[in-house]
Amino acid sequence: MAKDGKQNLERAAIETLAVHAGEGADPTTRPHNLPIYQTATLSFETADEKEAAVDGALAWEPNRYFYTRTNNPTTAALEEKLAALEGAESAIASASGMSAISAGLLAHLKSGDHLIVADDLFIISQILFAEDFPSRGIDVTPVEITNLEAVKAAIRPNTKIIFAEVLSNPWMRISDVPALARIAHDAKALLVIDNTFLSSVTIRPLEHGADLVLQTTTKWISGHGDALGGIAAGSKALVDPIRRQTDLLGGAASPFNSWLIARGARTLPLRVERATANATKLATFLEGHEKVEWVRHPSLASHPDRAVADRILGGKWGGMLSFKPRAAAGVDPLDAMRAVADNIALFGVGVSLGEVDTLIYPMPKRGGIFRISVGIEDADDIIREFDHALAHVK
Numbered sequence: 001m002a003k004d005g006k007q008n009l010e011r012a013a014i015e016t017l018a019v020h021a022g023e024g025a026d027p028t029t030r031p032h033n034l035p036i037y038q039t040a041t042l043s044f045e046t047a048d049e050k051e052a053a054v055d056g057a058l059a060w061e062p063n064r065y066f067y068t069r070t071n072n073p074t075t076a077a078l079e080e081k082l083a084a085l086e087g088a089e090s091a092i093a094s095a096s097g098m099s100a101i102s103a104g105l106l107a108h109l110k111s112g113d114h115l116i117v118a119d120d121l122f123i124i125s126q127i128l129f130a131e132d133f134p135s136r137g138i139d140v141t142p143v144e145i146t147n148l149e150a151v152k153a154a155i156r157p158n159t160k161i162i163f164a165e166v167l168s169n170p171w172m173r174i175s176d177v178p179a180l181a182r183i184a185h186d187a188k189a190l191l192v193i194d195n196t197f198l199s200s201v202t203i204r205p206l207e208h209g210a211d212l213v214l215q216t217t218t219k220w221i222s223g224h225g226d227a228l229g230g231i232a233a234g235s236k237a238l239v240d241p242i243r244r245q246t247d248l249l250g251g252a253a254s255p256f257n258s259w260l261i262a263r264g265a266r267t268l269p270l271r272v273e274r275a276t277a278n279a280t281k282l283a284t285f286l287e288g289h290e291k292v293e294w295v296r297h298p299s300l301a302s303h304p305d306r307a308v309a310d311r312i313l314g315g316k317w318g319g320m321l322s323f324k325p326r327a328a329a330g331v332d333p334l335d336a337m338r339a340v341a342d343n344i345a346l347f348g349v350g351v352s353l354g355e356v357d358t359l360i361y362p363m364p365k366r367g368g369i370f371r372i373s374v375g376i377e378d379a380d381d382i383i384r385e386f387d388h389a390l391a392h393v394k
């Protein structure tokens with residue numbers, strides 16, 4: 001009897017899914033590691049075989065391939081792994097987080113529809129909703145997503161989707177996913193979640209009532225900052241239209257990027273666990289530091305959404321935090337920010353997040369605050385680096 005490891009995965013924990021789901025994609029040569037199918041097209045022996053592959057692939061049947069814009073075996077293996085991590089029936093990987101978000105929403109919205117979005121989304125999502133969607137006849141209302149009464153008040157008869165991030169950037173506000181799902185479903189709308197900042201190790205939005213997860217794989221999922229990618233996950237009925245939209249817009253994932261992201265995803269639970277432990281220690285250290293005005297991390301009792309965090313994050317707080325250095329009276333807060341950023345030597349100053357190394361993102365346009373993506377280094381080394389940099393704040 002053939003061994004069926006896939007059956008055993010049905011009961012598996014996320015650590016096991018990260019390693020084993022989607023692996024063993026080539027039953028012919030049986031490589032132990034996922035191969036990179038670095039090919040634009042696939043070829044066939046007969047006209048009928050080619051036609052069956054094209055028709056099957058475009059009907060979104062599994063294991064049907066004819067051209068990499070539509071699908072590819074390496075990308076399909078990544079999709080199986082990520083669907084398992086999200087607890088989803090289906091997933092489509094694409095070229096970037098923004099391709100997942102734009103194709104994912106456009107597949108389920110048309111001219112005349114109304115979309116409610118959180119008012120503090122990732123900046124490129126904000127621009128998409130403020131400038132691009134309205135020009136396509138889609139009405140967009142930004143709301144304060146932690147104010148559930150404001151969300152309810154924004155619902156209209158033509159509201160089709162509510163879109164939010166679980167953890168907002170850079171204020172670290174936490175969306176009450178189950179409550180938003182109830183509001184969306186009462187209005188016969190979908191709740192669509194971007195969980196980029198936390199990942200499925202911390203919360204699986206689909207298990208809390210969300211209908212779709214649209215997010216980047218560039219960050220925590222890949223974990224090494226060497227590939228761009230996006231993922232849309234949910235039921236097959238909701239994901240198939242996104243496959244079609246991604247194909248039409250040409251947003252296919254490159255096979256090599258899919259391979260890099262699948263390799264990174266195997267260690268996602270380990271990395272997030274370590275980054276969470278480090279971020280929790282760093283947040284506590286910063287909160288007690290005289291040169292720090294405030295800190296936001298879901299682990300802290302001072303977090304404004306701590307009750308929601310307790311209910312939906314289950315004690316897994318994630319590796320993202322933000323803080324503001326305390327400038328002395330008369331000192332420009334931006335100079336305090338520069339003093340910290342310019343004296344951090346071990347860590348990079350830059351955008352992006354979710355990599356193995358700690359990355360610091362100073363935000364002069366937000367009054368001189370920092371967003372920190374905490375890495376997997378030793379916690380004491382991380383704390384020492386911040387302590388040293390904070391000593392330069394006047």
Ligand SMILES: Cc1ncc(COP(=O)(O)O)c(C=O)c1O
Pocket residue numbers: 096097098099122165169194196197215216217218228229230352
């Ligand atoms: C919350 C969030 N969503 C989506 C994206 C877009 O991802 P990508 O850069 O892969 O397009 C980002 C990128 O930083 C992000 O922070």
